[in-house]
Amino acid sequence: MQKIMTAMIPARLGSKRIPKKNIRYMGEKPLIQYPIDLAKSSKRFSDIWVTTESEELGKIIEKMGASFHKRSSELATDTATNREFTYDFLKAHKCDYVIMINPTSPLLRQETMNHFLDYVQEHNFDTVLSVIIEKEEIFFKGQPLNFSYDKKVNSQMLEPIETICWALTAWKRETFLKLQQENINPVFGGTIGRFSIPKDESCDLDTLEDWNIAEGILNSRMNKFEERYIEL
Amino acid sequence: MQKIMTAMIPARLGSKRIPKKNIRYMGEKPLIQYPIDLAKSSKRFSDIWVTTESEELGKIIEKMGASFHKRSSELATDTATNREFTYDFLKAHKCDYVIMINPTSPLLRQETMNHFLDYVQEHNFDTVLSVIIEKEEIFFKGQPLNFSYDKKVNSQMLEPIETICWALTAWKRETFLKLQQENINPVFGGTIGRFSIPKDESCDLDTLEDWNIAEGILNSRMNKFEERYIEL
Numbered sequence: 001m002q003k004i005m006t007a008m009i010p011a012r013l014g015s016k017r018i019p020k021k022n023i024r025y026m027g028e029k030p031l032i033q034y035p036i037d038l039a040k041s042s043k044r045f046s047d048i049w050v051t052t053e054s055e056e057l058g059k060i061i062e063k064m065g066a067s068f069h070k071r072s073s074e075l076a077t078d079t080a081t082n083r084e085f086t087y088d089f090l091k092a093h094k095c096d097y098v099i100m101i102n103p104t105s106p107l108l109r110q111e112t113m114n115h116f117l118d119y120v121q122e123h124n125f126d127t128v129l130s131v132i133i134e135k136e137e138i139f140f141k142g143q144p145l146n147f148s149y150d151k152k153v154n155s156q157m158l159e160p161i162e163t164i165c166w167a168l169t170a171w172k173r174e175t176f177l178k179l180q181q182e183n184i185n186p187v188f189g190g191t192i193g194r195f196s197i198p199k200d201e202s203c204d205l206d207t208l209e210d211w212n213i214a215e216g217i218l219n220s221r222m223n224k225f226e227e228r229y230i231e232l
Numbered sequence: 233m234q235k236i237m238t239a240m241i242p243a244r245l246g247s248k249r250i251p252k253k254n255i256r257y258m259g260e261k262p263l264i265q266y267p268i269d270l271a272k273s274s275k276r277f278s279d280i281w282v283t284t285e286s287e288e289l290g291k292i293i294e295k296m297g298a299s300f301h302k303r304s305s306e307l308a309t310d311t312a313t314n315r316e317f318t319y320d321f322l323k324a325h326k327c328d329y330v331i332m333i334n335p336t337s338p339l340l341r342q343e344t345m346n347h348f349l350d351y352v353q354e355h356n357f358d359t360v361l362s363v364i365i366e367k368e369e370i371f372f373k374g375q376p377l378n379f380s381y382d383k384k385v386n387s388q389m390l391e392p393i394e395t396i397c398w399a400l401t402a403w404k405r406e407t408f409l410k411l412q413q414e415n416i417n418p419v420f421g422g423t424i425g426r427f428s429i430p431k432d433e434s435c436d437l438d439t440l441e442d443w444n445i446a447e448g449i450l451n452s453r454m455n456k457f458e459e460r461y462i463e464l
Contacts, residue, residue: 020461023461023462023464024459024460024461025458025460025461025462030461030462056464060462060464081384082384083384131371134395136395136396136397137395137396138393138394138395138396139363139393139394139395139396139426140377140378140391140393140394141391142426145372145377145393146372149417149420149421149424150417150420151417152313152314152315152417152419152420159372159373161370161371161372161377161393162370162371162372163366163368163369163370163371164368164369164370164371165368185381185382185383185384187384188381188382188384189381192381194371194374200441200442200445209432210432212449212452212453213432213449213452215452216448216449216450216451216452216453217444217445217448217449218448219448219451219452220444220445220447220448220451221444221448226257227256228256228257229252229255229256229257229262230255230257230262230292232255232288232292
């Protein structure tokens, strides 16, 4: 049976380190428009909601074709967590799964999102996290985690690590509500699926430097640089 | 006492997945020129050597102001390791430390390289590795490594992992030669220092996609994009 999926895009107007980042243009579109366009183009969602404390931002996203879920201002502080605002959202909206699409992932490709949604449809996890798989030599607490000092091996031979990137997260509504009511953390609730997304589709947007990197990557996708070599 | 440091820049002409990448222009300079320029500008090296199997590349790097260490062709295959070609290099060149500068790190900043060299000078490690520090939720072998399902915490609270990035590596010559002769892996030999470099200065250049990302980041540093917002 087809699962009913609702998109939830958390957005604040009052971002600290990159002021008003959600309405700032990255390349040809404002940041907040990327997840809205991805969600619309996927044609898999019953509804597409942006949750924000800002009435002004609410009007903008409605023009972009998403619905406006007004977040109470105590859920829009720097310390408000996924857990709190997702619970607030899920109490108000019926669905089988909520898919949180992070607006700080403008590099996410349509194809990747669609595969993620297929994965949620085809399995029956309570939580699906998006992860980046990396095969590099890692130290943890000062000690080698996945390699040995005895031998340098090709990185393809290393045991990978998976980093949660929060670009896309799926939660089964029923489980999330139940666990929260039982005072159990629902963010990593129930059975957990991990879905791998390509490294170049994930980014942080915490600092201005992060912003410039993401904009540079986006730019490099759109404008291939000229291919030039030293003449031998 | 000032330690004598020699720069070793490993370069092949016969790269597979990005053909001739070392002589390909990234932005305004060919890739191989980035580490040469960094090494020259640091003014800390007794010598700056590029090790390559290619006579043609050898001539080019000499014009750029580096010296040419001819690598035997059996040390220029895809399977030749750091261990082999560094040993070959160190047998031929006297110094206290060899600093391997990876040409696949065009994003490395001068300041970072200089701090790395200070670190090598001020300590007495046998090996110094460059690492990227990351504070993200990590899975290892399918299990949470540095977080707990019980609680979602701010990423700043997470135990970091350190990923070896191979942008810069220092080896004490004496130790390296001794361990290799004893058939002990010298790549992670003796006492090991870890030097953290900023995340946006490290990159892979294995695939064309990696290349485009790096070129995009470089481009974003040189050309600030216009700062535009949606009008409220």
